[in-house]
Amino acid sequence: xxxxxxxxxxxxxxxxxxxxxxxxxxxxxxxxxxxxxxxxxxxxxxxxxxxxxxxxxxxxxxxxxxxxxxxxxxxxxxxxxxxxxxxxxxxxxxxxxxxxxxxxxxxxxxxxxxxxxxxxxxxxxxxxxxxxxxxxxxxxxxxxxxxxxxxxxxxxxxxxxxxxxxxxxxxxxxxxxxxxxxxxxxxxxxxxxxxxxxxxxxxxxxxxxxxxxxxxxxxxxxxxxxxxxxxxxxxxxxxxxxxxxxxxxxxxxxxxxxxxxxxxxxxxxxxxxxxxxxxxxxxxxxxxxxxxxxxxxxxxxxxxxxxxxxxxxxxxxxxxxxxxxxxxxxxxxxxxxxxxxxxxxxxxxxxxxxxxxxxxxxxxxxxxxxxxxxxxxxxxxxxxxxxxxxxxxxxxxxxxxxxxxxxxxxxxxxxxxxxxxxxxxxxxxxxxxxxxxxxxxxxxxxxxxxxxxxxxxxxxxxxxxxxxxxxxxxxxxxxxxxxxxxxxxxxxxxxxxxxxxxxxxxxxxxxxxxxxxxxxxxxxxxxxxxxxxxxxxxxxxxxxxxxxxxxxxxxxxxxxxxxxxxxxxxxxxxxxxxxxxxxxxxxxxxxxxxxxxxxxxxx
Ligand code: ADP
Ligand code: ZN
Numbered sequence: 001x002x003x004x005x006x007x008x009x010x011x012x013x014x015x016x017x018x019x020x021x022x023x024x025x026x027x028x029x030x031x032x033x034x035x036x037x038x039x040x041x042x043x044x045x046x047x048x049x050x051x052x053x054x055x056x057x058x059x060x061x062x063x064x065x066x067x068x069x070x071x072x073x074x075x076x077x078x079x080x081x082x083x084x085x086x087x088x089x090x091x092x093x094x095x096x097x098x099x100x101x102x103x104x105x106x107x108x109x110x111x112x113x114x115x116x117x118x119x120x121x122x123x124x125x126x127x128x129x130x131x132x133x134x135x136x137x138x139x140x141x142x143x144x145x146x147x148x149x150x151x152x153x154x155x156x157x158x159x160x161x162x163x164x165x166x167x168x169x170x171x172x173x174x175x176x177x178x179x180x181x182x183x184x185x186x187x188x189x190x191x192x193x194x195x196x197x198x199x200x201x202x203x204x205x206x207x208x209x210x211x212x213x214x215x216x217x218x219x220x221x222x223x224x225x226x227x228x229x230x231x232x233x234x235x236x237x238x239x240x241x242x243x244x245x246x247x248x249x250x251x252x253x254x255x256x257x258x259x260x261x262x263x264x265x266x267x268x269x270x271x272x273x274x275x276x277x278x279x280x281x282x283x284x285x286x287x288x289x290x291x292x293x294x295x296x297x298x299x300x301x302x303x304x305x306x307x308x309x310x311x312x313x314x315x316x317x318x319x320x321x322x323x324x325x326x327x328x329x330x331x332x333x334x335x336x337x338x339x340x341x342x343x344x345x346x347x348x349x350x351x352x353x354x355x356x357x358x359x360x361x362x363x364x365x366x367x368x369x370x371x372x373x374x375x376x377x378x379x380x381x382x383x384x385x386x387x388x389x390x391x392x393x394x395x396x397x398x399x400x401x402x403x404x405x406x407x408x409x410x411x412x413x414x415x416x417x418x419x420x421x422x423x424x425x426x427x428x429x430x431x432x433x434x435x436x437x438x439x440x441x442x443x444x445x446x447x448x449x450x451x452x453x454x455x456x457x458x459x460x461x462x463x464x465x466x467x468x469x470x471x472x473x474x475x476x477x478x479x480x481x482x483x484x485x486x487x488x489x490x491x492x493x494x495x496x497x498x499x500x501x502x503x504x505x506x507x508x509x510x511x512x513x514x515x516x517x518x519x520x521x522x523x524x525x526x527x528x529x530x531x532x533x534x535x536x537x538x539x540x541x542x543x544x545x546x547x548x549x550x551x552x553x554x555x556x557x558x559x560x561x562x563x564x565x566x567x568x569x570x571x572x573x574x575x576x577x578x579x580x581x582x583x584x585x586x587x588x589x590x591x592x593x594x595x596x597x598x599x600x601x602x603x
Contacts, residue, residue, distance in 0.1 A: 058131030081583030161189035212334035372505030406504030
């Protein structure tokens with residue numbers, strides 16, 4: 001019997017070492033304590049409760065709202081030899097009875113339960129009668145009434161601390177804002193437990209934003225060069241554009257399907273299922289697609305239209321590369337996007353203040369598009385996180401844009417924010433800089449300020465770009481809750497005092513994005529390895545079809561990549577492949593070794 005976390009990691013999951021805080025979190029649970037875990041998508045949250053579930057006596061109960069995913073999660077665990085089941089409304093009564101029986105007789109290592117199911121008296125009675133290793137509350141932000149994923153059933157989970165005070169609870173989420181965190185802690189009784197907060201960064205995602213020229217041709221080049229047979233999502237704003245784009249991609253030889261609210265539920269279900277179950281399907285979608293999609297090998301996310309906010313951008317691009325392998329977030333944007341979004345916002349039913357907030361969010365999104373500095377740094381800064389100046393894996397780091405010395409302009413802009421009392425929005429500040437004669441300026445007596453009219457050397461548009469870049473790079477903060485007013489960030493001090501200089505991106509519409517030096521497509525398989533890669537994928541597809549599970553349940557891309565690199569020829573060597581534990585070696589070792597041997601002997 002295996003007995004240390006390291007042994008379980010290797011023998012069951014086939015991995016060499018723990019990532020980030022995984023080991024520390026597991027230790028907390030093994031010691032019988034609770035934990036709160038904030039980790040970005042793809043960070044490896046599941047192992048944090050799966051391994052303690054296997055090591056502690058009793059069954060690990062996983063509470064998740066994503067009913068549609070339970071089957072796949074359980075299938076994946078069973079492939080690893082873990083005795084897992086799930087309980088939710090999709091099961092027949094007979095099947096439910098079987099699961100309850102297995103639970104009663106101690107035949108389960110892990111049980112996934114929907115929250116509404118868990119809180120039923122019958123379920124609670126049953127749980128009280130068996131030994132429980134731990135409760136894992138996945139997607140824990142659903143307890144938060146602030147968030148958009150609030151679930152009333154999650155509120156009732158406070159009963160866990162009342163009825164099972166001695167069973168360790170681990171709450172996990174990828175949503176990290178302070179309000180949400182506080183609510184999770186309060187509702188789930190985690191005040192005295194350790195909090196594990198990992199950064200927001202998704203280092204394997206390459207962020208690229210390009211001026212829109214001929215979007216279809218740009219998209220085609222991108223896909224052909226970098227993601228020929230990969231699965232991905234292409235987001236568009238309108239249903240019509242989704243339909244047109246999907247049809248056009250099919251004409252170009254891609255396996256693409258549309259997804260939007262105008263399709264019948266059956267069509268949507270079928271297209272989603274193809275995306276999940278088959279290799280290399282592209283979904284062209286409105287934002288309605290993606291919630292609860294847990295496909296690990298999405299290799300690219302494309303935005304053909306500008307998302308409404310950085311929150312939306314981060315969430316949508318976050319669906320790429322959950323398996324930790326290289327993935328691309330690629331976007332084209334143009335002035336038309338901005339106008340269209342503005343119009344949609346202005347026409348919406350919301351109050352004036354709501355619209356103002358929406359506008360400030362859009363400006364932050366634009367800021368990300370326009371900066372010349374590292375995209376990742378700006379993105380992380382927006383979410384309140386520090387980041388190095390250069391990530392080396394975004395277009396700004398890989399192919400720097402032309403810049404100008406914006407030190408003087410930035411200083412004028414910052415000092416104008418300061419002089420006007422750090423509460424006005426961009427339009428007003430620009431009016432002051434240009435020395436406009438508006439009623440509002442006279443009412444505030446701002447025509448007497450030293451910054452009044454000192455910015456006439458630049459046009460309003462150029463000032464707009466200066467402000468956006470200052471916001472995006474963390475010199476100015478936007479007040480999200482009021483009028484979109486700007487105030488100075490700590491970082492602005494050195495620039496204002498003349499201790500620092502700054503380069504700003506030139507606002508050029510006509511510059512064509514330079515092609516990437518090196519494509520980072522399908523997990524970076526070189527041409528020489530293509531044949532073996534394709535053969536391994538074919539083997540995986542065949543096995544997945546036989547078992548009626550998604551291909552990644554058999555092996556992740558990372559495992560196939562490893563096989564391509566190391567070309568194992570024996571079972572022992574096969575065990576060294578990432579993601580290969582005892583169970584997968586027994587089930588699939590021979591099939592894949594056969595493919596590799598054939599390939600090697602053919603050379
Ligand atoms: P999350 O739930 O945080 O989005 P997952 O638990 O699904 O992330 O893990 C993301 C991917 O990383 C999975 O493919 C998982 O198998 C893999 N993974 C997790 N921990 C490790 C590790 N220690 N070594 C290698 N791969 C890991
Ligand atoms: Zn960068």
